[in-house]
Amino acid sequence: MSRDATWLLRLDTDGDGPRLAVKDCIDVAGTPTTVACPAIMDDAEPARADAPAVATARSQGARIVGKTNLVELCRHIDGVNPWTGTPLNPLDPERLPGGSSSGSAVAVAVHEADVAYGTDTGGSVRVPAACCGITGLKTTAGRIPMHGVFEFSRTLDTVGPLARDVAGLALGMSLMEPGFRAAPAEAASATVSRLRFPDVDPGIDDAIDEALAAAGMTAVDVTLPEWEDWIDAADEIMTAEGYWAHRHLLGRADRLEERDVRSIRAGESITAARVTECRRTGRAVRARLGALLHQHGLLALPTLRVAPPRIGERARMTYLTVPLNLAGLPAVSLPVPRPGGGFPASLQLVGGWLDEERLLAAASVIETAVGTVDRADRQG
Template sequence: MTDPFIRTIHSTESDSHATGPLAGLRLAVKDLYDIAGIPTGAGNPRWLETHDIPTSDATAVARLKDAGATVVGKTITDELAWSLNGTNFHYGTPTNPAAPGRVPGGSSSGSASAVALEAADIALGTDTGGSVRVPASYCGLYGLRPTHGRIPMDGVVPLAPSLDTAGLFARDASTLRTAMDVLYQSANPTSPITTLIAPADIWDSVDPAVREALYPAIEGFGLEIDRTPLLDDIAELETARQTYATILAWEAWQQHGTWIEQARPEFGPGVGARFANAAKLTQDDVTPAEQHRERITTLIREHLTDGAVLAIPAAPGPAPKPDAPFDREALVRMTCLSGLSGAPAISLPLGRVDGLPVNLQVIAAHDTDESLLKLAEQS
């Protein structure tokens, strides 16, 4: 395990002269976001070699800095953000203090680690298919994936633009909400959450230890609980995962295929294999995936109305050890519904299994992010 920072920018002390709602808060930034005068490496040395140093901040970074946050460093990310484990072939695996000897989760691994280690108060990550929600779960943090498109992604290295979002980590819900208010710039009206949809089909497929750890948290909100199955067949959750994987791979190759063929970067085994498979996809593979995505989006929109939100685990279990078998498919089955539909989702540190954190994931209707943040403050 290693330090979460790939590049230190300031000391880990906040700027005592800063003003604004985030004054006194230390900000860590995933090494996908541009910071003027600082290289953006995207987790891969060849990317660093072949791209110019940015001359301006990404919008998300600029908003947080303008509100008084002090950037303390750029953090390790899985290569080009295409992983969920948090191990980087070139730069190592950031420490997870909440689960010593275990991975922090990726691809926003360094950002989660920095907040969990208290080397930063807030940290920017990105979430394409769980890369904020999963590290938040593994490290016992609050983490938010906003409604897709609500926070500008200019100045951020993309992976799959129709899935990519900015995201943020914090150790407490109040800090998360304050920082997210800054990122949003303008607030949407907050509608009360009245119903937690905890579908029996999904919860019955979850490891009993995780179910026993998290289900009391659902009951603890004191809201109506709807256990009606979400899907016609639980096998459709695997179809949704495959749909997500196909769209992600297709878009990732469209974004980076030319650079990969020209620059010939060295990738770690998992990332390299995923890009190699992505290069083989055709439009015939993508068209049915896009059609099924519409089905999932419609399903989520139809259920998340009138104050109802979907409550399911953020991950199928606690953080695994680096050398343990990694069930990527099981993980993505828990995270893909939000990614495919573009709905906001929050990861709440409300459970433990064998002393290790496991988070509850709550998914809400589009543009009701503020309702999730308010729910987090009530948790």
């Protein structure tokens, strides 16, 4: 592996605007969108137009510096791609970079882009941000247009920015949505629902608690015994919708990873009645989390329960992220230092629907409270 695996296509763009890297599942005019998949690469034609999120960035002077690598078809969370290479985790080359927006996270972390676009269906912006020690924002479902973005799960897919800090996320949002501005710090909620889960590394829980305390936020502990049912519902919707989006590729199964052949085929057996049942679960998720947000303003939980797995280890990294896709809520991941040092923890902060402005305000307050982490000292 090498850092060359971060990029699928480099572009030389002159100018002094912010450097924008775009995940290669999002159309950039004049370049093919390959989704890092040979079954698509074989016949990929240059996109005729920018996706809206790219067009708005270009109109504001952003320099599109390249298309970034990803997991084939956006389908897995580990960041591994045997066809195009696996981007090197800049904090620890022995660990997974996270996916599916692996190249976007690494490009930002190693200062080759100021902002990167990723997509998040079950955690694919937040997890690589956590693995690479940067920030990432999953946007409210439907806020950013998905035209020109390769489809995986129509009702769960979102586009969001990755950056080295919260100010970079606000910049990324303004590139996607001209006129966007984070709210002032005083708009941040003073209380949060602190979601508690089993099997979280105590050092990560301590890091989250200390970050909230440093920011002067009052945390009220909440447990959600329904959480695993929510995971199952989100995963089944994703699998079912992914079958209809990708079934045409099964005719080229030799040009797909075997794990993707299996996962596409798995969706065929999920019935319409089961999908409807999962969507009803989604309504229950929105009601439950909406009530907590009404009461406390924010939800706080880790992004990952443990440090990123080492290469070759099993990666179940969507446990704390995918129910939020089912809810359609915006969520930001930002690094926070562990009390005893070592690999940084990642705090996941969740706001109300279409309230990214106040969510980023709260994230900025926490980031300021814990101090700027010098990521250059942690690379390697």
